[in-house]
């Protein structure tokens with residue numbers, strides 16, 4: 311169910327007409343539905359309620375403080391992958407003992423910060439990292455809680471850039487080497503071995519890869535649980551898919567639960583999950599204004615004020631985003647939707663049937679709540695878009711539009727030039 315719907319032919323975000331928001335706040339404009347965020351979170355928590363999972367919201371999918379805060383209020387923790395994300399999670403009100411810190415390249419400064427905050431655990435991706443965390447914990451007179459991320463070598467059947475649980479990916483410790491990594495972790499004096507982690511990739515449209523991976527890691531969990539008294543947490547990662555097209559079925563959390571719960575049955579471990587896109591993906595849209603319609607002998611181009619610096623997914627992953635008019639129309643044109651950036655890769659849609667629009671009209675790019683604003687840049691010295699949050703008929707700017715001054719903040723001309 312979407313919170314972005316036509317009411318009387320006008321596209322609405324919950325109860326607020328989108329054209330009105332575009333006029334008032336300008337474009338490009340990210341709009342988030344708070345109701346959708348909460349509904350998705352609750353649907354997943356409810357489907358899995360028999361095991362009362364720890365849900366660490368993957369804030370890499372959307373790290374706006376208002377989004378994190380909304381989910382923290384629902385009881386979510388946070389999955390973070392950098393010191394900056396940890397900082398955001400804490401600022402948004404996530405308790406330190408509800409934060410898991412993942413990522414293959416944690417720096418000394420990041421580890422020190424996380425140890426100082428007292429996070430729940432580090433998801434550790436290599437033996438070298440185990441050693442580093444133990445050394446830093448020793449230096450700070452602390453103990454690093456660790457869950458080793460194993461790579462189960464399961465194909466999540468998604469884009470190669472977002473597949474993370476296959477043998478050739480940089481993530482996790484190969485299952486054949488995991489035993490050795492646990493032995494090392496147990497020997498290192500300033501570590502507490504609390505669990506095992508896996509994350510297969512994203513978006514995953516079927517529960518089958520999760521079941522396959524759990525079958526592979528379960529025997530190892532059983533052994534570790536028997537041998538290590540502190541070993542109690544199994545984190546099964548995120549990756550649950552959503553629909554990007556009207557005819558695409560999302561991964562239903564109840565189907566996910568039906569496949570995953572039997573695989574966890576009797577294991578008697580605390581279970582963690584790290585959903586991102588499932589919660590945020592369809593909670594957001596990106597509104598853009600048509601600047602020009604340009605015809606060349608081969609193609610029609612709808613030139614809009616959104617560019618690849620605002621939404622990178624189409625050029626980066628060849629991702630599909632539905633594009634709809636904010637005033638309903640039955641007429642259509644055929645062509646590309648492109649931005650103003652000086653790259654041929656700057657497109658939102660290619661060779662697509664599109665609503666018939668004219669310069670000055672607004673379009674809404676759907677499914678823009680996850681891996682969208684978070685990947686925005688200042689390329690071509692374009693300020694990043696404003697973000698607003700809507701609930702019912704209430705609206706709040708949750709991140710101001712960047713100005714040109716914001717774009718050059720921190721830059722200096724050498725005194726000697």
Ligand SMILES: Cc1ncc(COP(=O)(O)O)c(C=O)c1O
Pocket residue numbers: 368370371389412474509511512513547548549550584585586587588680
């Ligand atoms: C370790 C880890 N956990 C969770 C996620 C969240 O994935 P998704 O947003 O698809 O749920 C990611 C995504 O990259 C990840 O790398």
